[in-house]
Amino acid sequence: MKKITLLFVALITLVLSACSMESPFLENAKEDTAGGNASFKIGFSISTLNNPFFVTLSEGAKANAQEKGAEISIVDAQDDASKQASDVEDLIQQGVDMILINPVDxxxxxxxxESANAAGIPVITVDRSTEGGEVVSHIASDNVAGGVLAGEYLLELAGEGAKVAMLEGTAGSSAARDRGEGFLKAVDGKVDLVSSLTANFDRGEGLTVMENMLQANPEIQAVFAQNDEMALGALEAIEASGKDITVIGFDATDDAVAKVEEGKMAATVAQKPEEIGKAAIETAVAYLNGETVEEFVPVDLELVK
Structure with missing residues (x-):
């Protein structure tokens, strides 16, 4: 009888000890639930990390994801639409909770x-929109308004009747389409647009295309480039030619702002990429927490001159 009593006491002690102890797993689970975000996995397919604008954008996203306690996986599409499609499929297979996409095209x-939609994974587009599938939100500056800003300032500097060229971004991207639309809205019928060619948002291509433009149209007085990388390439070509031509870019990257401060570039439209990246994560986490989010989340822009 004494042995049975001792055994009963031991069992009771063991049960009480177990109840008073919390495993690390349970503790972490409580933290995750309390924080609301720690278990979220967010995939971010970005068009290219060979462009300072998108590097800054991705850094803004990473910083805010860390602050929110969310896990983020950033993949570089390297300006290749096919690779981007493959990258998104990989993120779907990884079972992420949300996919952010900055489209190449x-x-x-x-x-x-549409593949993410079929897998039940919500999608947010960042900086550039999509023409297919369903997204819960689009995070970007108003590129049309930015193009108008650039066009109005170019008109102010070059004057009506000026011979103007435009360097276009990647064909098929919403940013190129919208910035071009805004610029043309501001200058249509007021300047002579002698050339408008794509340089794919690339500095090297901007240099080459600008060289060709100057050979074909040596009278060009002003240039609008739909991003700063192309503007900087165009500036190299212009400086080599010895001509004095007004150059306006878009994005306000560090290199471009430095050229504006030196007086070599007339202006650049500041799109605040870090804020776009932060807003994308803010919106993603809010949606995953069951909150209602806006279909379009605009990020302010301004003219740096």
């Missing part, structure tokens, strides 16, 4: 968005 990315 707004039309081509539609099938990737």
């Amino acid at each position: 707004s039309s081509a990315v539609g099938s990737a968005v």
